[in-house]
Amino acid sequence: MDRVPSRSDLRPSIRRRGVGVMLLLCVASGAPARAATFTVNSLLDTTDGACASAAGGCTLREAIEAANGAAGRDAILFDRAVFPSAGFTDFITVNALPVITDPAGTVIDGEGATVRLNCSGSQHCFAFATAPGVPLAKVTVANLGVLNTTLAAIDVCGGGPPSCDADVSDVLIERVAVGSALGIRVEGGVVSKVRVADTIVSNSQGGIFIEGEDALLGTRVERSATHGAGGIYLLGEGGVAGVTIEDALALIDGIVVQSSADLAKVKIADATTFETIDSGARIIADGTTTGATITNVVASSFGQSGVQVAGAVNRGPTMRRIRTDRGGNGVALVGSTDGGKFQDLMMVVGNVGVAFLAAGTSVANAKITDVVSVANEVGVFVSGPANKFKNVTAVANVSGGIGVVSSGGGTVVEKSRAMANGGPGIALDAQGAAVKKNVALGNDGDLSDDDPSCGTNVWEKNAFRLGSAPCIR
Amino acid sequence: MHPLSHAIIIVVVTFAALSAADARAATFVVNTTADTSDDGECTTTPGGCSLREALVASNASSARDTIAFDPAVFPLGDPGVISLTTPLPLAFDPAGANLDGAGAGVVVQAGAVGAGVDGLVFSSGGFPLGSVRVANVTVRDFQGTAVVICGGNFPACANDVAKPVVENVHVSDTANAGVAIRGRAIGKARLTNVVASSHGESGIALDASGALVATRIEGCAVRDAGTPQNGAAGIQLTSPVAITGTSIANSVGIGNGGPAILVRSEGTLSNTKLTKVVATGNDGSGLVIGGVVAAAGLALADVVAVENEIQGVALFGGAMTGVGVKGLVANRNGGAGLRIAPSATLVGAKIADVRAVGNAEEGIDFLAGDVRGVQITRTVVAKNVGVGVRVRGSSNVLKRVRADANGAGIHLDAPGGGNVIEQCHAHGNDGVVGGAGIRVAAGNTGNVIRKNAAQINDGPNLADGNPDCAGNTWTDNFAVTNAACLD
Numbered sequence: 001m002d003r004v005p006s007r008s009d010l011r012p013s014i015r016r017r018g019v020g021v022m023l024l025l026c027v028a029s030g031a032p033a034r035a036a037t038f039t040v041n042s043l044l045d046t047t048d049g050a051c052a053s054a055a056g057g058c059t060l061r062e063a064i065e066a067a068n069g070a071a072g073r074d075a076i077l078f079d080r081a082v083f084p085s086a087g088f089t090d091f092i093t094v095n096a097l098p099v100i101t102d103p104a105g106t107v108i109d110g111e112g113a114t115v116r117l118n119c120s121g122s123q124h125c126f127a128f129a130t131a132p133g134v135p136l137a138k139v140t141v142a143n144l145g146v147l148n149t150t151l152a153a154i155d156v157c158g159g160g161p162p163s164c165d166a167d168v169s170d171v172l173i174e175r176v177a178v179g180s181a182l183g184i185r186v187e188g189g190v191v192s193k194v195r196v197a198d199t200i201v202s203n204s205q206g207g208i209f210i211e212g213e214d215a216l217l218g219t220r221v222e223r224s225a226t227h228g229a230g231g232i233y234l235l236g237e238g239g240v241a242g243v244t245i246e247d248a249l250a251l252i253d254g255i256v257v258q259s260s261a262d263l264a265k266v267k268i269a270d271a272t273t274f275e276t277i278d279s280g281a282r283i284i285a286d287g288t289t290t291g292a293t294i295t296n297v298v299a300s301s302f303g304q305s306g307v308q309v310a311g312a313v314n315r316g317p318t319m320r321r322i323r324t325d326r327g328g329n330g331v332a333l334v335g336s337t338d339g340g341k342f343q344d345l346m347m348v349v350g351n352v353g354v355a356f357l358a359a360g361t362s363v364a365n366a367k368i369t370d371v372v373s374v375a376n377e378v379g380v381f382v383s384g385p386a387n388k389f390k391n392v393t394a395v396a397n398v399s400g401g402i403g404v405v406s407s408g409g410g411t412v413v414e415k416s417r418a419m420a421n422g423g424p425g426i427a428l429d430a431q432g433a434a435v436k437k438n439v440a441l442g443n444d445g446d447l448s449d450d451d452p453s454c455g456t457n458v459w460e461k462n463a464f465r466l467g468s469a470p471c472i473r
Numbered sequence: 474m475h476p477l478s479h480a481i482i483i484v485v486v487t488f489a490a491l492s493a494a495d496a497r498a499a500t501f502v503v504n505t506t507a508d509t510s511d512d513g514e515c516t517t518t519p520g521g522c523s524l525r526e527a528l529v530a531s532n533a534s535s536a537r538d539t540i541a542f543d544p545a546v547f548p549l550g551d552p553g554v555i556s557l558t559t560p561l562p563l564a565f566d567p568a569g570a571n572l573d574g575a576g577a578g579v580v581v582q583a584g585a586v587g588a589g590v591d592g593l594v595f596s597s598g599g600f601p602l603g604s605v606r607v608a609n610v611t612v613r614d615f616q617g618t619a620v621v622i623c624g625g626n627f628p629a630c631a632n633d634v635a636k637p638v639v640e641n642v643h644v645s646d647t648a649n650a651g652v653a654i655r656g657r658a659i660g661k662a663r664l665t666n667v668v669a670s671s672h673g674e675s676g677i678a679l680d681a682s683g684a685l686v687a688t689r690i691e692g693c694a695v696r697d698a699g700t701p702q703n704g705a706a707g708i709q710l711t712s713p714v715a716i717t718g719t720s721i722a723n724s725v726g727i728g729n730g731g732p733a734i735l736v737r738s739e740g741t742l743s744n745t746k747l748t749k750v751v752a753t754g755n756d757g758s759g760l761v762i763g764g765v766v767a768a769a770g771l772a773l774a775d776v777v778a779v780e781n782e783i784q785g786v787a788l789f790g791g792a793m794t795g796v797g798v799k800g801l802v803a804n805r806n807g808g809a810g811l812r813i814a815p816s817a818t819l820v821g822a823k824i825a826d827v828r829a830v831g832n833a834e835e836g837i838d839f840l841a842g843d844v845r846g847v848q849i850t851r852t853v854v855a856k857n858v859g860v861g862v863r864v865r866g867s868s869n870v871l872k873r874v875r876a877d878a879n880g881a882g883i884h885l886d887a888p889g890g891g892n893v894i895e896q897c898h899a900h901g902n903d904g905v906v907g908g909a910g911i912r913v914a915a916g917n918t919g920n921v922i923r924k925n926a927a928q929i930n931d932g933p934n935l936a937d938g939n940p941d942c943a944g945n946t947w948t949d950n951f952a953v954t955n956a957a958c959l960d
Contacts, residue, residue: 084957086957086959087954087955087956087957087959143951145928145953175926175951177900177929177951179929198898200877200898200929202878202928202929203929225877225900225901227900227901249853249855249875251855251856251878270851272828272875274804274830274855274856275856300804300830300831301805301831321800325753325777325779325780326805346749346802348751349754350780370749374725374753375754393692393725395694395725395727395751396694396696419668419694419725420670439641439666441611441641441668442611442694446550464549465552465579466552466578467549467551468550473549
C-alpha cells in the first residue's frame with residue numbers, strides 16, 4: 001500500500017484534511033479488539049433476525065444484520081462446506097441487502113469458498129454507508145463475485161448517499177469479480193488508502209470509480225481490469241496525491257486520474273487500453289500536476305488521446321515506454337509544461353491529430369528522446385523553448401515529421417530522422433535553435449526554417465535533399 | 474565446407490584486395506546535370522564531367538574510385554537533377570566504387586529511359602564485388618530498380634558481394650525494387666537511412682544465392698513497395714542456404730504489398746535481431762522471419778506490428794532455439810498477433826512484456842511442432858477473436874499473463890505436459906472458440922495451474938479435458954469451477 005502522501009505533496013487545505021484522516025486512523029485502530037466474525041452457512045435469502053452457527057442458521061442477510069448490530073470491525077465469512085472452493089457454481093440469489101453501516105468498517109471475505117451473488121436487479125450488492133458526517137474506514141471486500149445490480153455492485157459511501165461527503169479510508173477490494181452491473185464505487189470527502197487489486201469488472205456499464213470530493217490520497221489500483229463502460233476513473237475534486245494504477249486493462253473506457261485542483265505523484269504504469277471511447281490513459285488536473293508519470297502503457301484504438309497529461313501547469317511529467325495506435329493524439333501534453341522526460345514513445349498509424357502534442361502555452365526544458373511516430377497526421381510537434389529532441393524518428397506522417405515552434409532559445413534537434421512525410425521533415429519556427437546530425441529524406445520538403453536567413457538558428461551536418469533556405473546545412 | 478565459412482573467407486579476401494586497390498583510387502567529380510558524353514572524358518572544366526562520363530572514367534580505372542558531385546552544380550537543399558536520356562553504363566569494377574553526394578543535392582531520375590531499365594548498377598564482371606558504397610543521392614522513376622549492387626556479371630549476379638553500403642539514399646517510384654543487392658554470398662551489407670517508397674517489388678532486397686552474412690539495416694523506411702499480387706516485402710532478405718548475423722533496427726515498413734520485413738532462409742537462420750521496428754498497414758504480415766531447416770538466436774525487441782493483413786509477427790523454422798520476443802506490440806492484425814510455427818521443435822523461447830490486442834485470430838499462438846521450455850511473462854492478450862494464448866508442448870511456463878475478452882483465454886493444447894500457469898488472469902472470454910478462461914486439453918498432463926484468476930468467462934473458467942484432472946494440479950485459483958478437481 002502506498003504511504004499517505006506527505007504534507008509537502010498537498011495544498012494547505014488538503015493537508016488539514018489529511019491530518020484528520022490520520023487522527024481517524026488512530027481512533028479506528030482500537031476497534032478490531034471488539035470485532036466479531038459471522039459465518040454465512042446458508043444459500044437462502046431469509047432472515048429470522050439472528051446469525052446462528054447451526055447448519056443453515058446464518059444467511060448473508062442475517063450476517064449483515066448481525067454485523068450492523070455489533071460494534072467494531074466485524075467479519076463476514078462463508079462456510080466452505082456450504083460454499084465449497086471447487087466444483088461449485090451456484091449463485092446466491094439475493095434481493096436488496098441491508099446497507100452495511102458500521103463506521104469502523106466491515107470485512108466480507110469469501111476466501112476458501114466460492115461466493116457468487118446474483119443481486120436480482122437491486123441497486124447494490126454491497127452498500128457501505130455511514131451516517132451523515134461520520135467517516136467510514138476499513139472496508140474490505142474480497143474473494144467473491146457479484147452481478148446484476150442497477151448501480152454499483154459494491155458501493156462504499158462515506159456519510160451515506162446521496163452526498164457521500166464524509167471521509168473514507170483503508171478500503172480494500174481484492175479478488176472481486178463484477179459482472180452485469182455498474183462496477184465498484186468508493187466515494188467520500190477525503191478518500192485515502194484505497195486499494196483495489198486482482199479485480200475484474202466485466203460486462204458492465206460501470207467500472208472502478210473512486211472519488212474524494214475533498215481529496216483522493218494514497219490510492220492504488222493494481223492487477224485489475226474493466227471490460228465495460230466507466231473504465232478506471234479516480235477523481236479528487238480538491239486534489240489528488242499518491243495515486244498509482246498499475247498492471248491494468250481497460251476496454252471501452254480508459255484510465256483517468258483527475259483532480260479539480262492540484263495533483264501530485266500520480267503514476268499509471270504497465271497498463272493496456274483498447275477501443276476506448278475517450279482517451280486511453282489520462283492524468284488531468286484543473287490546477288498543477290507535479291510528477292505525473294505514465295510508463296509502459298499501450299493504448300490502441302482510442303477516441304481522443306492515447307495517453308495524456310493535462311494541467312494548467314505541468315511540472316516535470318514523465319512519459320516513458322508508451323505505445324499508441326489508431327486514435328486521436330497519440331501522446332498529448334496539454335497546458336504549460338516545464339521540464340519532463342518523454343522517452344521511448346512509439347506512436348503508430350492513424351492518429352488523426354498530432355502524435356505528440358504540446359498544446360497550451362508551452363513546453364519548456366523537456367527531454368524528448370527515442371520517439372517514433374509513423375503514419376500520423378503530424379509526427380511530433382512541440383511549442384516552447386529549450387526542449388531537447390534526440391533520436392526522434394518521424395516516418396510517413398501526413399502533414400509533416402518534426403515541428404518545433406519556439407520564441408525562446410535552447411531548442412536542440414539532433415540525431416533524428418524524418419522520412420517520407422507528406423510535409424516538411426523537420427520544420428522550425430524558432431530562434432536560437434540547433435538542428436544537427438539529423439537525416440531528412442523523401443519528405444515534401446526535408447528541412448525548413450521559417451526564417452529564410454535562419455535567424456539565430458544553426459543547421460549543421462544534416463543529411464537531406466530539399467531545404468527551404470541556403471543557410472540550412 | 475560450411476557455407477558460412479565460405480562466405481566469411483570471401484569477405485576477408487575481398488577486403489584485403491580492396492585495401493591494396495584503394496591506394497590507386499581516383500575521385501571523379503560530376504559537375505553537370507546534363508546526361509551527355511560529349512568527349513567521353515570526365516574533366517574538371519565546368520560542365521566537363523557528367524555522371525555518365527564519371528562512370529566511364531571510373532570503369533577505366535582499376536581501383537575503387539569515388540564519384541562525387543560539385544555542390545555548386547548540385548546545391549544542397551536545391552538539388553541538381555540528372556535526367557537520363559539513355560541507360561547509364563554499368564559500373565563494373567570488382568574493387569567496387571564509392572558514389573557519394575555528400576555536401577551536395579543530387580537526384581538521378583529515369584528521364585527518357587524506359588521499360589526494364591535500372592538506375593545505378595554496380596557489378597564486377599565475373600569476379601566478386603567489393604565495397605560498393607552509394608550515399609547521399611536520390612534515385613527515382615526507373616522502370617527497373619533504382620540501385621543495383623550485383624556480384625559478378627549483371628544480371629546473373631553469381632559472384633560474392635562484400636561490404637556493400639547504402640546510406641542516406643532516397644529511392645522512389647520504380648517498377649521493380651528500390652535497392653537490390655544480389656550475389657552468391659553477401660557479407661556485411663550496411664544499409665543506413667535508406668528511404669524507399671512506391672516500388673513494384675521490394676523497397677530493399679538482399680537476395681543471396683549463397684549465404685547472407687552480417688547484414689545491418691539501420692534507420693530505413695520502406696513504404697508502398699511490392700504489390701499485393703507479387704507479395705513482395707518492404708525489406709526482403711533471402712537465401713537458399715543460410716542467413717546469419719542480421720540486425721535490423723529503428724526501421725519502418727508501411728503499406729507494402731507483402732510483409733514489411735521478410736527474412737527467410739531456405740536453410741538455416743541464426744543470430745537475427747530486430748529492434749525498434751514498426752510494421753503497419755502491410756498487405757502481408759508485419760514481420761515474417763525464419764529458417765526452413767532451423768532458426769536459432771532470433772531476438773525481437775520493441776517491435777510494433779499493427780493493422781497488418783495477416784499476422785503481426787510470424788516466426789517459423791524447422792528446429793527453433795533461442796527465440797526471444799520482448800516488448801512486442803501486435804494489435805489489430807488480420808491474423809494472430811504473434812504466431813510461432815516450428816515445423817519440428819521449439820526449445821527455450823522467452824516472450825516477455827508483449828501486448829497483442831484486437832487481432833482477428835489468436836493473440837499469441839504456437840502452431841504445430843513440439844514446443845518446450847517457453848516462458849511467457851508479463852504479457853497482455855485481449856479482445857482477440859481466437860484464443861488469447863495457445864501453447865502446446867511441455868515444460869512451458871506462463872506467468873503474469875492476462876488473457877481477457879478473447880475468444881478464449883489460455884489454452885494448453887495436447888500433446889504436452891509439465892507446464893506451469895501461475896499468477897495469470899483470464900476473464901470475460903466469450904468467443905466462438907469456447908470462451909474458456911484457462912483450459913488444459915485432454916492428453917496434456919502433469920501441469921501445475923496455480924494462483925490464477927479466471928472469472929466471468931462464457932465457457933468454463935477453468936477446464937481440464939482429462940478425466941478428474943488426472944495428472945494436473947490446480948490450486949489456489951480464484952475461479953468458479955464445475956469440477957471438484959479444479960481449484
